[in-house]
Amino acid sequence: MQLSLTSSIRTRLRLVPAMACLCAVLGAGVFLYPGQAQASYKSTMMAPNSEIDPEIFRIDEGHFLGGKVDGNYVLEDASGNTFKLGDMFGKPLILLLSYFTCDGACSVINRTLANTLKGVDRWKIGKDYNVLTVSFDRHDTPATMRVFMHKMGYDQLPQGWRMATMRNKKDIDRLAGSIGFRFFWSPADRIFLHPMVYAVLSPKGWITRYLYTGKADTYDVKLAITKAMGGEISPVNIIDYVVAACHSYNYKDGKYKLNIPLFVMFGGLVLGVTLMVGGFMLAKRKRKRLDKGMVTI
Amino acid sequence: MSGFMGHEPNGRPGWPKTAREWLFTVDHKVIGVWYLIGSLASFAVAGLAATLMRIELGSVGPDITSDGNIYNLWLTMHGAVMILGFQIPALLGFVANYAVPIMVGAKDMAFPRVNAFSVWLLWSGILIALANLVIPDHFNGMWTGYPPYSTSDAAGNTALYTMVVVVLGMSSVFGAVNLACTVAFMRCKGMGWFQMPLTVWTVFTANIIQLIFVPVLAASVILLSLDKYLGFGFYNPETGGDVLLYQNLFWFYSHPAVYVILLPFMGIMFEIFSVSAKNMVFSYKSAVYAILAFIPAGGDVWVHHAFVAGLPDWLRVLMSFTTLLISLPFGLLMLSLVGTLYKGAIRYSGPMMWALGAWMILIFGALTGIPNALSAIDYGISDSYVIMSHFHYVMAVSGSMATFAGIFYWFPKLTGRICNETMTKLSAIGFFIGMNTVMGPLYFAGIAGMPRRYMDYQQFADNAVIVGAQHWSTIGLYITFLSVLLMVVTWIHGMLKGEKSSQNPWGSQSLEWTSTALIAGQGNFPTPVEVAEDWHPYRYIDNPKPTFQPAPASAGH
Amino acid sequence: MKIKSLSYKVLGTLLALPLIPTLVYAFEMDTAVRKNYNGLTPQAHWDEVWHEVMLDLIVIGVIYFAVALFFMIRYKRTGHDQVGKSPKLTGQAMIGWVVIPCMLFLGDDLFLYVKAFDLHNQMRNVPAHAQTIKVTASMWNWNYDYGNGVDTDMELRVPVGKPVIFRMTSDDVVHSHYVDGYHVTEDVMPGRVTWEWIMPVKLGESVITCREYCGANHSKMYGKLIVMKQADYDAWMTEALADAKAESAHRVASAAIGKVTASKINEGQEG
Known part of the structure; x- marks a missing residue:
């Protein structure tokens, strides 16, 4: 058995794997130097724009997410009819708390949301999800509501969007409390101070996401609705589910972002398959050359 | 067929003569031995860790340690080193490198230098893993390394974990490319796909699974360290990461990894069953297709590890069904195994005793797997001793018994000597009884509610089932420990003083036993070996003998 | 044919x-x-x-x-040269x-x-009238929030015969909430809310323990579920509510004192 390579070259080539491993171990040594871990799970929410301590309005999302909103609150709509909050369930529900004599923030929140929702093509308001604006000011009446709607630019709300008042102070506090929404009457400015946030509820009334006006765009709202459908998503919407699964919510920015590890994983799969195909091609060539006697092992 | 240069009369390939040759070898047989040494060393370390844990769990309250971090270090080392250091290297390293190339009549692996690189990586990985025992901030986040725990300071040195997984993963991937190429392109003349021994088929399939899934694991584990040390936040919910995603990525590899271990050890069982019964493997072709079916069927079962991890309900129900489907190919393999005994002529040799033990334990392990696939049942037993007992039966006990059966089976090839049969059988029986006493009672402790990965069980102190099971389990460990010692003594005795083996002690038809003209160093066969069209590794009646091609005229240069 | x-x-x-x-x-x-x-x-x-x-x-x-x-x-095998004869x-x-x-x-x-x-x-289908308990896991504690200002650590009291749903989240790492005897386990993780429900029909205590590895004291992260008669539960709840009110009043009072102190310091600085 003669070998085509001279023994000295062979020996040197044999050292290659050993050297490579030495480098790997040295590399490991450098890498193993203990570093500072970064792991903090307390979400630090940005505040709504107001001058007082924004911490007061911070919704402790960790505490309130996943809570259930009671469906038994009695609400009154623009024409004075009463209905229950639970009547809006059965589809994802976007729940806004506003007050109708508000000059600034409230109509901004509602108008921005209306504009955002116009951009959501995939889900149709009224068909796939509902929106509900509830006043947290017990002095609001159907009359102030109509004025507010007008200010918002609506004479008639779109199908699936309802506005309502609540007259019972206790109920208002309980509803706001159950979603962690805090508001204060500022006697100096004669306005309510409140955060610019709305909640997305699941078809069963569980809080699945908080979104912030000014941060959430069309895409975020669409994903939030898709995720709120959760387990009740139907098989025809499987693509939407997959798209939603590729995104996760960033508490810091208040937006959804791509789930990078998922794509890294696909990269890993591609790498594995490429290695396999590449290895096969090389081995096939080598076998041919071996059979022809052009090389030895 | 004797008289060729360099081969020993007993069919044992010659070993390198100098330390330098041992170290820098590119010969697959020597590399196979390196894999074997590495995996047995890992088995010793991980086994000692298991022993310590078992003693600690023998009774309620601290027995030998009261420090959770120390206990969790043992637990982490036991899991990681057993799987990554012992089982995968023993099966995909030793069996794949030592036996498979000769079984297919190849001169060597397709890429011998890549092969050397793999074994060097393996040893580097094992050494880095062992470093975990001595560094002050040892990693204790389990072999699964779930974030956010593993990205917190409490978990210790996550970089070490990442490094071990990546280095051993690279070793596996290079080894897998090499072996798959060897099987696909280096088979001897005349050997068709359906004339390969099932050990070759199982190792080949396992390596394909490795190739597809290991990069996924490596990538997801690298992201862990990026998260922890550079603050990327891939798995940090605060910055848009998803905690659950890691579990999915991890099990996307690690459940198929179970089949990476299961398939080769079933291959060894096929080999030994067939040789011992001198019988054709029952329904050989369906067994081959069943083995291949593990690639797609193994790829869609990982979600059963996350039935209780907050996934949508429809996904749980769907994946519960896909998980159950794995019973089809597995059932066919078990059918072929028992069918091989039908009308056979069974000789209960030493390796056969180990293989029989492995197979009996596999029945129990496989059956206890069915409830785990049902999502609703899993709500009651998830992360309990039921799961722990199940996978120890399948992977650990059955897997190691089959691996040891393989070592006893190829022992004459490795050393030219044969182990004492009585001692082999005694150690097999001891191991079988010992491990059943360890894992059997724990299944019932699991039903009674005992969770996994506990260093103590004060809350269940008045639960007689759990306390009793833990007690008996520890007693079982002592039996196992003694039988493992006996096994090692048997090996050493066999190596030094064992009876000289004949060329083909078990009467196999496979090439590694019949083509005994193995030469020292690379090349295996003096001239290429060739098999006839109707040759079959499991045919014991009128099987045409493999032949050697005449030496080419140019062989003198 | x-x-x-x-x-x-x-x-x-x-x-x-x-x-x-x-x-x-x-x-x-x-x-x-x-x-x-x-x-x-x-x-x-x-x-x-x-x-x-x-x-x-x-x-x-x-x-x-x-x-x-x-x-x-x-x-x-009986003879030395015997081979298997399985049918082809x-x-x-x-x-x-x-x-x-x-x-x-x-x-x-x-x-x-x-x-x-x-x-x-x-x-996985919760009865509509189930009582919601908010569970927050942390290393190594189970916190049960009854939703009315009362919360307990490592101990959960529920009235018999009324379904209970746990809405669970974690402050730090992954835990898993297991209630012995009810065959329910569900992982608890940061950034997500998971749930499980139980139907307590038998009076008495059962072990609640963690089933997902969570560090050094993983095995010590256990508490108990106490199923009580409705009357006993109501009595306990009334007392707990009173305690909770007293505590929050105390907190407000000390916060007020803190404010006064702070304003005094500010005055001092201005002076």
Whole structure:
């Protein structure tokens, strides 16, 4: 058995794997130097724009997410009819708390949301999800509501969007409390101070996401609705589910972002398959050359 | 067929003569031995860790340690080193490198230098893993390394974990490319796909699974360290990461990894069953297709590890069904195994005793797997001793018994000597009884509610089932420990003083036993070996003998 | 020729085998019965399915093992040169030996699956009147928030006969909330809310413990569930509410004192 390579070259080539491993171990040594871990799970929410301590309005999302909103609150709509909050369930529900004599923030929140929702093509308001604006000011009446709607630019709300008042102070506090929404009457400015946030509820009334006006765009709202459908998503919407699964919510920015590890994983799969195909091609060539006697092992 | 240069009369390939040759070898047989040494060393370390844990769990309250971090270090080392250091290297390293190339009549692996690189990586990985025992901030986040725990300071040195997984993963991937190429392109003349021994088929399939899934694991584990040390936040919910995603990525590899271990050890069982019964493997072709079916069927079962991890309900129900489907190919393999005994002529040799033990334990392990696939049942037993007992039966006990059966089976090839049969059988029986006493009672402790990965069980102190099971389990460990010692003594005795083996002690038809003209160093066969069209590794009646091609005229240069 | 085509028909019919248990089950359980699950609690239903699965496994295991044991004894090698004489399978026999076992396995899988599916539906559908308990896990504590200002650590009290749903999240790492005797486990993780529900029907205590590895004191992260009579529960809750009110009043008071102190300091600085 003669070998085509001279023994000295062979020996040197044999050292290659050993050297490579030495480098790997040295590399490991450098890498193993203990570093500072970064792991903090307390979400630090940005505040709504107001001058007082924004911490007061911070919704402790960790505490309130996943809570259930009671469906038994009695609400009154623009024409004075009463209905229950639970009547809006059965589809994802976007729940806004506003007050109708508000000059600034409230109509901004509602108008921005209306504009955002116009951009959501995939889900149709009224068909796939509902929106509900509830006043947290017990002095609001159907009359102030109509004025507010007008200010918002609506004479008639779109199908699936309802506005309502609540007259019972206790109920208002309980509803706001159950979603962690805090508001204060500022006697100096004669306005309510409140955060610019709305909640997305699941078809069963569980809080699945908080979104912030000014941060959430069309895409975020669409994903939030898709995720709120959760387990009740139907098989025809499987693509939407997959798209939603590729995104996760960033508490810091208040937006959804791509789930990078998922794509890294696909990269890993591609790498594995490429290695396999590449290895096969090389081995096939080598076998041919071996059979022809052009090389030895 | 004797008289060729360099081969020993007993069919044992010659070993390198100098330390330098041992170290820098590119010969697959020597590399196979390196894999074997590495995996047995890992088995010793991980086994000692298991022993310590078992003693600690023998009774309620601290027995030998009261420090959770120390206990969790043992637990982490036991899991990681057993799987990554012992089982995968023993099966995909030793069996794949030592036996498979000769079984297919190849001169060597397709890429011998890549092969050397793999074994060097393996040893580097094992050494880095062992470093975990001595560094002050040892990693204790389990072999699964779930974030956010593993990205917190409490978990210790996550970089070490990442490094071990990546280095051993690279070793596996290079080894897998090499072996798959060897099987696909280096088979001897005349050997068709359906004339390969099932050990070759199982190792080949396992390596394909490795190739597809290991990069996924490596990538997801690298992201862990990026998260922890550079603050990327891939798995940090605060910055848009998803905690659950890691579990999915991890099990996307690690459940198929179970089949990476299961398939080769079933291959060894096929080999030994067939040789011992001198019988054709029952329904050989369906067994081959069943083995291949593990690639797609193994790829869609990982979600059963996350039935209780907050996934949508429809996904749980769907994946519960896909998980159950794995019973089809597995059932066919078990059918072929028992069918091989039908009308056979069974000789209960030493390796056969180990293989029989492995197979009996596999029945129990496989059956206890069915409830785990049902999502609703899993709500009651998830992360309990039921799961722990199940996978120890399948992977650990059955897997190691089959691996040891393989070592006893190829022992004459490795050393030219044969182990004492009585001692082999005694150690097999001891191991079988010992491990059943360890894992059997724990299944019932699991039903009674005992969770996994506990260093103590004060809350269940008045639960007689759990306390009793833990007690008996520890007693079982002592039996196992003694039988493992006996096994090692048997090996050493066999190596030094064992009876000289004949060329083909078990009467196999496979090439590694019949083509005994193995030469020292690379090349295996003096001239290429060739098999006839109707040759079959499991045919014991009128099987045409493999032949050697005449030496080419140019062989003198 | 005729025999061959007949055997193909037999093989084809066997493809329907797996459907049989499913259909039997579907007929046996009409929707009205399924709606209240024969009046079973989830834990009793779980026990029932578990025993059925175990029985199923034991039957398969015993049959398989008995056949194997028979082979092992019957076909022991007697002569030195004896070899096995297994019959060579024809193509059709080979297909039969794949199809029939596969259909049997599939049939059994489906049989178990429909039972477990039914159980799954019960365990994942919460009765509408369930009481919500907010669970927050941390290293190494279970915090139970009753939603009315009362919260307890490591101890949960519930009235008997009323379903309880846990809405769970974690402050730090992944934990898993397991209530012994109710066969429910669900992981608890940061950034997500998971849930499980139980139906306490028996007075007494049971262990609540963590089932996902969470660090050094993982095994010490246990508390207890106390199921009480409604009257006892109400009495306890009234007391707990009073305590909670007193505590929050105290907190407000100390916050007010803090404010006064702070403003004094500010004044001091201005002065």
